[in-house]
Amino acid sequence: MMVWSINLLVLSVGFILVGIFKPQWLLFWMEKEKPPRLPIFIMALLLFMAGTMMFGEANLEKKNTLAAKEAAAKPESKTDTLPTVVPEKEPISLPASE
Secondary structure, eight states: OHHHHHHHHHHHHHHHHHHHHOHHHHTTTOOOSSOOSHHHHHHHHHHHHHHHHHHHHHHHHHHHHHHHHHHHHSOOOOOSOOOOOOOOOOOOOOOOOO
16 A cells, blocks of 8 residues: 555646646646646646555554564463462461360
């Protein structure tokens, strides 16, 4: 997903650059000789936003998988048991009865 997001970001930059200099290439269905650049800007902005969202999600997914791998590699320690103190048992002497 990381590669797709980077490709989408590069596509949006290319889209805006081509749209600035040759808008008739991107808006070929319009019959005007000089089509407006606003639709090109909006499409490039949408592509850029989608690419940045995908990049953020890919980073989050990568972070979660690394954390899961580290947790799996870490040795398990028993945290649910508490240490207890066991007193030494000495024999109890009872007084002799008469």
